[in-house]
Amino acid sequence: MPASLPPWTTRAKASRILRARRSSRTAELYQLTTGPDIRRTIREFVRKGGLYEDYVRRRKRMRPGRLVVLWDVSGSMAETIPMYLPWLHRVAASARDVGIFPFGVRLMDLTDAMRQPYAGVLSTISATSDLWEGGTELGAAIEQWTARHSLRWLRGRVTVLIISDGWDSGSPESVANALRTIRSRDARIVWMHPLLRTPGFELKTRALVAAKPYVDQWLPGGTPRDLDQMVIS
Secondary structure, eight states, rough: TTTTOTOOOHHHHHHHHOOOOOOOOOOBBBBEEEEHHHHHHHHHHHHHTTOSSSEEEEEEEEOOOEEEEEEOSEEEEEEEEHHHHHHHHHHHOSSSSEEEEESSSSSSOOGGGGGSSHHHHHHHHTGHHHHHHHOOOOOHHHHHHHHHHHHHHSSSSSSEEEEEEOOSSSSSHHHHHHHHHHHHTTTTEEETTTTTTTTOOOOOHHHHHHGGGGOEEEEEESSSHHHHHBBBB
């Protein structure tokens, strides 16, 4: 096992990280659904013996202007870190204007590190172990990002992707205020929740309720398949 693995990573988790890095496909972050694809529709009709009842839609891939990822790495998100880390490493490598900002009770800029080889990412994380798997102050972390990084990132077309389960020790008002500030800069806010596909799940923590008026799109993010098929519309 590489010596640069972070202290919060067990052997089992490290193995899952490396397997996910090898096997997962690179996510297409932005796709635009257009009109019907007649050729593919006919192929599906023939393949399914006439049982296909809808058109297959064309999808046009689009590159975003800027993508900012605010990634919750607190204790309640600990089990998802080995899944998100290699995926975000690929996302950061796929385009120049992608920023990666993990947060717990504080926030750090991992953007430059995410453009290194994967071993370098792990080494950087191991040097900041106090950030990972601790508490969460969601509103304070987003406000910290806005104060330090908004001049660089909130220009032109930008999407802010928040990856979090919404468990938060801070106040819901601070979450609402932080997201309101981002929206006032014409940014689009997308929230990925690892439990969104869970039967009976509701967006009902105080932070999630406070965030709802400012979130443009909610995305599931509980499995590698969710990440590989993610489409920000």
